[in-house]
Amino acid sequence: MTTTSAETIVRPARAKTAANSATARRKQGFQHGGWFVAPFLALFALFIVWPLLRGLYLSFTDANISGEGAHFIGLDNYREALQDPLMWDALGHSAYFTLLVVPCITVLAFLLAMLAHHIERGKWLWRLCFFLPFLLPSTVAANLWQWLFNPGSGMINHVFGIETPWLSDKSYAMLAVVITTLWWTVGFSFLLYLAALQGIPAHLYEAAKLDGANAWHRTVHITLPMLRNITGLVVALQILASLQVFDQAVVMQDFGPGPEDSTRTFVQYTLEQGFTSYRVGYASAISIIFFVLIAAVALARMWLLRNREEGGR
Amino acid sequence: MTTAAPPVRTRPRRGWTPGQIVLTLLGTAVSVVFLAPLAWALFTSLKSETEAVEVPPHWLPKDWTGQAWSAMFENGNITNWFVNSLVVSVCVTTIVLLVAALAGYGFARTEFRGKGLLMGVVMAGLMVSPAVLGVPLFTTVQQMGMVDTYWGMILPQCAPAAMVYILYKFFQGIPRELEEAAFIDGAGRWRVFFTIIVPLSRPSLAAVGIFTFISSWNNFLWPYMVTNNPDLMTMPNGIATVMNSYGIQWAQLMAGGLMAGLPLIVVFVFFQRQIVAGVAHTGLAGQ
Numbered sequence: 001m002t003t004t005s006a007e008t009i010v011r012p013a014r015a016k017t018a019a020n021s022a023t024a025r026r027k028q029g030f031q032h033g034g035w036f037v038a039p040f041l042a043l044f045a046l047f048i049v050w051p052l053l054r055g056l057y058l059s060f061t062d063a064n065i066s067g068e069g070a071h072f073i074g075l076d077n078y079r080e081a082l083q084d085p086l087m088w089d090a091l092g093h094s095a096y097f098t099l100l101v102v103p104c105i106t107v108l109a110f111l112l113a114m115l116a117h118h119i120e121r122g123k124w125l126w127r128l129c130f131f132l133p134f135l136l137p138s139t140v141a142a143n144l145w146q147w148l149f150n151p152g153s154g155m156i157n158h159v160f161g162i163e164t165p166w167l168s169d170k171s172y173a174m175l176a177v178v179i180t181t182l183w184w185t186v187g188f189s190f191l192l193y194l195a196a197l198q199g200i201p202a203h204l205y206e207a208a209k210l211d212g213a214n215a216w217h218r219t220v221h222i223t224l225p226m227l228r229n230i231t232g233l234v235v236a237l238q239i240l241a242s243l244q245v246f247d248q249a250v251v252m253q254d255f256g257p258g259p260e261d262s263t264r265t266f267v268q269y270t271l272e273q274g275f276t277s278y279r280v281g282y283a284s285a286i287s288i289i290f291f292v293l294i295a296a297v298a299l300a301r302m303w304l305l306r307n308r309e310e311g312g313r
Numbered sequence: 314m315t316t317a318a319p320p321v322r323t324r325p326r327r328g329w330t331p332g333q334i335v336l337t338l339l340g341t342a343v344s345v346v347f348l349a350p351l352a353w354a355l356f357t358s359l360k361s362e363t364e365a366v367e368v369p370p371h372w373l374p375k376d377w378t379g380q381a382w383s384a385m386f387e388n389g390n391i392t393n394w395f396v397n398s399l400v401v402s403v404c405v406t407t408i409v410l411l412v413a414a415l416a417g418y419g420f421a422r423t424e425f426r427g428k429g430l431l432m433g434v435v436m437a438g439l440m441v442s443p444a445v446l447g448v449p450l451f452t453t454v455q456q457m458g459m460v461d462t463y464w465g466m467i468l469p470q471c472a473p474a475a476m477v478y479i480l481y482k483f484f485q486g487i488p489r490e491l492e493e494a495a496f497i498d499g500a501g502r503w504r505v506f507f508t509i510i511v512p513l514s515r516p517s518l519a520a521v522g523i524f525t526f527i528s529s530w531n532n533f534l535w536p537y538m539v540t541n542n543p544d545l546m547t548m549p550n551g552i553a554t555v556m557n558s559y560g561i562q563w564a565q566l567m568a569g570g571l572m573a574g575l576p577l578i579v580v581f582v583f584f585q586r587q588i589v590a591g592v593a594h595t596g597l598a599g600q
Contacts, residue, residue, distance in 0.1 A: 034423075036418055036419030036423060039411070040416035040472065043412060043468065043472040044438060047469040048438045048441050048474070049434070050453055051446050051449040052441060052446060052449070058449060063452075065452075115336065115339060116340070119333065119336045120333060124585055129343075131589070132347065133347065133351075135577040135581055136570070136574040137531040137573050138531060138549065139533050139550070140552060140570035140573050143570055144351075147563055152366070153370045153563075155370055183350065237596070244445065246444055247533045251557070255554075267444045270448060280452060284449050287446055287449065290445055291446065294440050294445055
C-alpha cells in the first residue's frame with residue numbers, strides 16, 4: 001500500500017487508522033455470511049429437514065392421509081414393516097434392478113466412451129447419438145419401450161423374430177425395465193467417462209508406446225487405472241439412483257405392480273401405502289427405513305474414499 | 314517400433330487407417346441401435362392409429378399422416394402441459410441458480426456462527442429425495458396448502474444440496490486476492506459477489522443451470538405426487554397419466570413423447586459443447 005506509507009510521514013495518526021480500517025474492511029468482507037446462506041437454508045429447512053423430522057414423527061403414529069386423529073403407537077410400524085413380506089419383496093425387486101443395472105451401465109458407458117474417444121471423425125455426432133436418450137423424460141422413454149416390447153405390434157419381437165412376453169411374464173418384466181433404463185440413462189455415465197478419458201495426459205500413452213506397449217496393454221495399464229476414481233463415482237451414483245427406481249417401472253406396467261407383482265419397487269410400495277391405502281404413518285416408517293439404507297450406501301462410499309486416500313498413493 | 318515420428322502435441326488425422334474404419338463402422342452400428350427407438354417413435358406418430366397397431370409392425374408409414382399430431386393438439390391439454398413445464402422449469406432453474414450461488418458463496422467465503430455444522434447438515438441432505446421421503450414431503454406441502462399449485466410443484470425442487478456443494482467447491486478455487494482488493498476499494502460484500510464472483514463463475518453457473526433445467530423438465534415423480542389436476546400437469550406427467558388412461562392411442566402417445574423431448578433435443582443440438590461440459594462438470598464435482 002504505497003499511499004499509506006507516503007502518508008505515514010505526514011500524518012502518522014490518521015494513516016494508522018486508515019490502514020487499520022482497510023484491514024478491518026477486508027476482514028469484515030468475509031464475515032456475516034448468514035444472509036448469503038439464508039434463502040437456501042430456508043428452503044432446505046422447509047422441504048428437506050422438516051419432512052425428514054415429520055416423517056420420523058409420523059412413523060411412530062397411525063396417521064392417515066388427512067393427518068387428523070393420529071395416535072402415538074411406538075415402534076409398531078417398524079415391527080410390522082420388518083415382518084411385511086410385501087415390503088421385503090419390493091426391496092428385493094429394487095435390489096435386483098440395481099444389481100442388473102449398475103454393472104451393465106458401468107461397462108456399457110465405459111465401452112461407449114472408449115469408442116467415441118478413439119474415433120477421430122465426427123466426435124460430436126457420437127456424443128449426440130449416445131447421449132440423446134438421456135434428454136427424454138423418464139415417462140417418455142418408458143412409454144416408448146413399452147410400445148417396443150408390445151407383443152403383437154412391437155418392434156423388438158418382430159426384429160429378433162421372437163415371441164417373448166416381455167411385459168406380461170414375471171421373468172421378463174423387470175428385465176424389460178432394465179433394458180429401458182440402460183438405453184435411457186447410459187448417456188450420462190458415458191459423458192462422465194468421456195470427460196475423464198480426455199483428462200488423461202497424452203504423454204503417458206506416448207511413453208508407453210515408446211516402450212513398445214500395444215493398444216491392449218495401454219488400455220489395461222494406463223486407461224483403466226486412471227479411470228478408477230470415475231468408476232467409483234459412476235458406480236456410487238448409479239447405485240443410489242437405481243435403488244430409487246420408480247418412473248420407468250410404473251409407466252411400463254400402466255401404474256400397476258407388474259405380472260405377479262414382479263416390478264413393484266420400493267418407492268412404489270411406499271407410495272401405495274401412503275396414497276392408496278392412506279396409511280401415512282406406516283408409509284413414513286418404511287420411508288425412514290429406506291432413508292437409512294440410502295444413507296448407509298452413501299456413507300459406505302465416503303468411508304471407502306477416505307480409506308483409499310489414506311492407504312493409497 | 315514405429316520409425317521416428319516427430320512428437321506432435323495435437324493429434325493429426327491419420328486418415329482412414331483400417332483401425333479407424335472398423336471403429337467408425339462399430340460406432341455407426343451402435344448409433345443406429347441408439348437412435349432406432351426414436352425413429353420408431355417418429356414413424357409411429359406419423360401413422361394412423363389403426364396402422365400403428367397393425368401386426369406385424371412395419372417401420373415406415375404406408376400413408377404418411379399428421380393425424381395423430383393434430384388430434385393431440387385439438388383434444389388434449391398438451392399445450393397447457395407444455396406451458397406448465399416451461400413455467401415450472403424456468404422458475405426452478407432461476408430460483409436454484411440464485412439460491413445455490415448465494416449459499417455456495419456464503420459457505421466458501423464468509424464466516425458465521427455454526428457454519429461447519431450447517432455445512433454438515435446440508436451434506437446430509439444429499440441423501441434425501443422425493444423418492445425417499447415422498448409421503449412426508451407430501452403431507453408437509455399439504456399442510457402449507459400448496460397441493461395442486463405451481464408453488465407446490467416448484468419450491469420442493471429448489472433446495473438442491475448437490476448444486477450448493479458444486480458451487481461451493483468452485484468458489485473456493487477463486488483467488489481471495491480479487492475480493493480483498495475490491496473490499497479495500499470500499500465495495501460491499503454484495504457488490505463483490507455480483508460484480509466479481511458471478512462473472513467469473515459463468516461456466517459453473519451455466520453447468521448448474523443446464524443440469525437443473527434438464528432434471529426439472531424431466532421430473533415426473535414430484536409433480537405426479539403433488540397434482541392430480543390435468544390443467545396443472547407438466548409434460549412428463551400429463552403424457553404418462555392422462556394420455557395413458559383411456560385406452561392408449563399409440564400414435565398420439567408417441568407424438569406427445571416427441572413433443573416433450575423435442576425442446577431439450579433442439580437445445581442440445583445447438584449448445585452441445587456447453588451442455589456436455591455442464592453435465593460432465595456437475596457429475597464430476599461429486600468425486
